[in-house]
Amino acid sequence: MSANNSVYEAIGGMPTFRKIVSGFYKQVPEDDILGPMYPDQDFAGAEDRLLWFLAQYWGGPALFNENRGSPRMRMRHMNYPIDMAAHDRWLKLMKNSLDDIDEETLPMPYRQMIWQHMNQLAGMLINKAP
Template identity: 30%
Template sequence: MTEKQTPYERLGGEEGVRRLVNRFYDLMGSEPQWQSPLRSIHPEDLSGSRERLFLFLSGWLGGPDLYVERFGHPRLRARHASFPVDDLARDQWMACMMRAMDEVQVPQDVRGDLTAALQRTADFMRNR
């Protein structure tokens, strides 16, 4: 290998990102500590949320820009403006994602940078 791998590649490409996203939503949908407000601001059927997060993370992590190809610029704050994202929702999202990263065994060399980037993004998403 002569070039540095992207985080997308280090996570295992499409399969690894899907595994992370699926574990995140499985946890969010089943664990009581994430039911309110985090789970309650999502639709009953999480399949669309799973797919959109997978598409977004794929490009955001250096893989194919699937979200942009399908939906255009992510405009994260604008797309989440109608959902109450406060400190608790942000913290629950991060805790759930951290646990998902633990459970799918995200490599440590990716985890530190990924955690910092996700924390900045989660902070930016607050609108309450």
């Protein structure tokens, strides 16, 4: 990645982030821990919001801010019981999604950066003791 390129640009922009997010959300409706957390089965809306957030975070367009305001992830997830089991499941489904993307599309250095961010994000959102 050159100094002028963002991760977003380096891995192909919105199509790659859409693959990550759609791969994750394909698994969520049937998941016994994460599926029930979505109000009114709002999977499409949630998918858009995660796509906007990740694309923006990694240097893409500020779609999250434009559509939702500041991310404030802890505040936005406060009403959902996120314990270590939810944390672990979220990461498992996200890893499955990342693993489904070929290395040409998502080279290892970028995959590792994104995975590290996913781990930090999941840890930050835990709001319920065991």
